[in-house]
Amino acid sequence: xxxxxxxxxxxxxxxxxxxxxxxxxxxxxxxxxxxxxxxxxxxxxxxxxxxxxxxxxxxxxxxxxxxxxxxxxxxxxxxxxxxxxxxxxxxxxxxxxxxxxxxxxxxxxxxxxxxxxxxxxxxxxxxxxxxxxxxxxxxxxxxxxxxxxxxxxxxxxxxxxxxxxxxxxxxxxxxxxxxxxxxxxxxxxxxxxxxxxxxxxxxxxxxxxxxxxxxxxxxxxxxxxxxxxxxxxxxxxxxxxxxxxxxxxxxxxxxxxxxxxxxxxxxxxxxxxxxxxxxxxxxxxxxxxxxxxxxxxxxxxxxxxxxxxxxxxxxxxxxxxxxxxxxxxxxxxxxxxxxxxxxxxxxxxxxxxxxxxxxxxxxxxxxxxxxxxxxxxxxxxxxxxxxxxxxxxxxxxxxxxxxxxxxxxxxxxxxxxxxxxxxxxxxxxxxxxxxxxxxxxxxxxxxxxxxxxxxxxxxxxxxxxxxxxxxxxxxxxxxxxxxxxxxxxxxxxxxxxxxxxxxxxxxxxxxxxxxxxxxxxxxxxxxxxxxxxxxxxxxxxxxxxxxxxxxxxxxxxxxxxxxxxxxxxxxxxxxxxxxxxxxxxxxxxx
Amino acid sequence: xxxxxxxxxxxxxxxxxxxxxxxxxxxxxxxxxxxxxxxxxxxxxxxxxxxxxxxxxxxxxxxxxxxxxxxxxxxxxxxxxxxxxxxxxxxxxxxxxxxxxxxxxxxxxxxxxxxxxxxxxxxxxxxxxxxxxxxxxxxxxxxxxxxxxxxxxxxxx
Numbered sequence: 001x002x003x004x005x006x007x008x009x010x011x012x013x014x015x016x017x018x019x020x021x022x023x024x025x026x027x028x029x030x031x032x033x034x035x036x037x038x039x040x041x042x043x044x045x046x047x048x049x050x051x052x053x054x055x056x057x058x059x060x061x062x063x064x065x066x067x068x069x070x071x072x073x074x075x076x077x078x079x080x081x082x083x084x085x086x087x088x089x090x091x092x093x094x095x096x097x098x099x100x101x102x103x104x105x106x107x108x109x110x111x112x113x114x115x116x117x118x119x120x121x122x123x124x125x126x127x128x129x130x131x132x133x134x135x136x137x138x139x140x141x142x143x144x145x146x147x148x149x150x151x152x153x154x155x156x157x158x159x160x161x162x163x164x165x166x167x168x169x170x171x172x173x174x175x176x177x178x179x180x181x182x183x184x185x186x187x188x189x190x191x192x193x194x195x196x197x198x199x200x201x202x203x204x205x206x207x208x209x210x211x212x213x214x215x216x217x218x219x220x221x222x223x224x225x226x227x228x229x230x231x232x233x234x235x236x237x238x239x240x241x242x243x244x245x246x247x248x249x250x251x252x253x254x255x256x257x258x259x260x261x262x263x264x265x266x267x268x269x270x271x272x273x274x275x276x277x278x279x280x281x282x283x284x285x286x287x288x289x290x291x292x293x294x295x296x297x298x299x300x301x302x303x304x305x306x307x308x309x310x311x312x313x314x315x316x317x318x319x320x321x322x323x324x325x326x327x328x329x330x331x332x333x334x335x336x337x338x339x340x341x342x343x344x345x346x347x348x349x350x351x352x353x354x355x356x357x358x359x360x361x362x363x364x365x366x367x368x369x370x371x372x373x374x375x376x377x378x379x380x381x382x383x384x385x386x387x388x389x390x391x392x393x394x395x396x397x398x399x400x401x402x403x404x405x406x407x408x409x410x411x412x413x414x415x416x417x418x419x420x421x422x423x424x425x426x427x428x429x430x431x432x433x434x435x436x437x438x439x440x441x442x443x444x445x446x447x448x449x450x451x452x453x454x455x456x457x458x459x460x461x462x463x464x465x466x467x468x469x470x471x472x473x474x475x476x477x478x479x480x481x482x483x484x485x486x487x488x489x490x491x492x493x494x495x496x497x498x499x500x501x502x503x504x505x506x507x508x509x510x511x512x513x514x515x516x517x518x519x520x521x522x523x524x525x526x527x528x529x530x531x532x533x534x535x536x537x538x539x540x541x542x543x544x545x546x547x548x549x550x551x552x553x554x555x556x557x558x559x560x561x562x563x564x565x566x567x568x569x570x571x572x573x574x575x576x577x578x579x580x581x582x583x584x585x586x587x588x589x590x
Numbered sequence: 591x592x593x594x595x596x597x598x599x600x601x602x603x604x605x606x607x608x609x610x611x612x613x614x615x616x617x618x619x620x621x622x623x624x625x626x627x628x629x630x631x632x633x634x635x636x637x638x639x640x641x642x643x644x645x646x647x648x649x650x651x652x653x654x655x656x657x658x659x660x661x662x663x664x665x666x667x668x669x670x671x672x673x674x675x676x677x678x679x680x681x682x683x684x685x686x687x688x689x690x691x692x693x694x695x696x697x698x699x700x701x702x703x704x705x706x707x708x709x710x711x712x713x714x715x716x717x718x719x720x721x722x723x724x725x726x727x728x729x730x731x732x733x734x735x736x737x738x739x740x741x742x743x744x745x746x747x
Contacts, residue, residue: 016718053716195712232710289613289616289651350674350719351678391674448654577690
């Protein structure tokens with residue numbers, strides 16, 4: 001942000017806000033500022049994610065630190081006249097919350113997201129102003145590659161993509177592989193549904209990733225980098241491309257960077273919708289133009305990777321930490337977090353939580369702090385039931401785990417995993433058996449089919465869960481479910497199959513009573529599995545308007561106008577549409 | 591679909607852009623699909639010839655990735671996000687409502703070629719869950735009543 005302007009308007013241009021506005025907010029505000037003759041005085045800066053996705057589009061007026069939410073076209077004049085011209089805050093657009101300014105909540109600590117929201121991602125000058133490319137300059141001109149690698153090892157940084165492997169150690173191994181060509185790969189194939197931190201970093205601060213990739217190239221002796229990114233992220237791709245062009249133009253990529261003999265270039269490769277490509281061997285095959293099927297490790301990519309050359313694969317968030325570590329020192333980084341998990345972690349809060357969005361907290365922060373203090377608690381004041389971490393590979397954590405300090409090892413010990421940092425919050429209305437079924441459906445769709453346990457085992461697991469949810473389960477099924485889960489976990493080829501039964505095992509461990517209820521009592525305690533329910537029409541409330549009958553997809557509702565309707569339970573498929581549509585609360589379930 | 595010379599030339603230009611490198615197959619397919627809307631066997635055949643690889647390889651890749659399709663989509667492709675956040679907020683019901691109203695299943699196209707229905711995993715707009723995409727346009731916090739309204743937007747045009 002430039003100080004030559006009196007005020008800066010930070011507009012969130014992350015996907016949620018961008019999509020919520022339904023018009024180009026930035027262009028519109030720029031036009032308006034011009035109309036008022038303020039365009040020399042006030043600058044509009046596009047930034048990313050203030051952790052308020054559910055009430056977007058959002059804007060921060062800086063340096064006043066006033067945050068406006070749910071802005072529409074008609075609010076812009078008010079903001080300009082009242083706030084920018086007359087200095088009066090437009091109270092009706094201010095979101096009242098414990099968080100005064102999102103992202104600066106006292107329990108948050110931003111390293112990976114340090115610039116997101118505070119710089120214009122399409123302006124390299126903004127990044128440079130925030131010490132951007134200082135770390136690269138420092139590495140190239142004052143340190144040897146070994147010294148830099150040692151600093152990363154000392155910092156204790158572990159891979160943020162899910163595995164948690166020490167980043168510096170990986171760099172060290174790759175640097176010791178001897179070959180005429182090596183590659184640095186940035187894994188931006190963020191497939192975990194509900195996690196969007198990598199996308200936000202690339203949309204909000206692409207240069208930090210580029211800088212880190214160059215540093216990595218210097219350490220391992222590679223002069224080529226590749227970003228493998230999902231085709232589903234058009235905005236991130238666009239910003240990354242702009243950033244790469246700017247870096248080249250400034251001589252920060254290309255040959256003889258900072259006057260040294262270090263050369264480095266970065267290309268982009270696109271994914272095409274395959275979750276398994278987040279696994280590094282599968283990702284490398286996909287980059288080679290093949291089916292994204294994993295192969296057995298070893299050999300590890302650090303020995304034989306892309307085109308059989310040594311390849312260092314790190315995730316976006318991991319890279320985003322690197323420049324900060326070089327600039328502030330390994331000791332500083334190692335002073336944050338827990339004993340074995342250093343630094344911070346970005347989480348994507350979603351599901352039944354009030355403040356949806358990205359947060360970054362030091363390792364060791366408790367779930368309670370994340371969900372209640374930062375996340376603002378459960379929607380509609382309902383009761384917290386569980387939180388799924390680690391996406392389809394992770395497990396659920398319950399009320400008893402709320403005071404668990406979050407780090408790689410504590411989550412694994414609690415039967416879940418860190419994963420890429422998705423946190424889906426569930427409330428009392430969610431059925432955990434149905435949740436497990438949902439995740440298995442995902443795995444079945446995304447299994448590449450190469451190894452039998454994953455291809456067939458997950459399919460069988462999904463069938464069993466469907467049987468349970470449909471009300472045909474038996475107590476024997478529960479034993480079978482658990483046994484097969486363990487087999488799939490133990491015998492699958494790659495991380496996808498080795499972790500896919502986790503949602504089943506952890507929900508069984510924490511909510512066995514729900515499974516029991518499905519097969520013994522033939523009930524779904526949360527009422528989500530509709531096959532256990534029957535819909536009835538209340539005699540007193542029904543006015544005979546025929547709305548339910550008209551909307552019933554299987555014509556299971558009979559009755560004449562102004563007379564009580566009746567549901568035929570033989571035909572009813574329990575879709576619940578009648579209940580949603582009835583304006584008189586005349587339909588109930590029992 | 592029989593493929594005309596003009597289209598053969600278009601595919602060749604795309605392949606040339608990537609130096610006829612079969613390692614760039616996925617990028618070639620992305621661009622080809624953007625041009626033709628889908629990737630029928632005839633198109634795959636020409637891609638294979640140009641990149642000096644087998645049709646089996648191309649078909650293997652096309653069928654592996656969910657982004658590629660071998661059947662034409664409707665004029666307005668409808669995608670329902672069934673990522674976890676959307677699921678928790680009722681995406682399944684929204685999907686069923688689309689199925690009922692359009693009388694098609696996931697992966698199918700309506701008889702008049704107007705709408706096609708598919709689901710996708712997470713567009714990262716979790717704050718707006720449940721999310722529906724029609725073409726590139728995003729609809730957030732979709733309710734059951736909202737489904738008909740979305741369709742109305744396109745039925746008028």
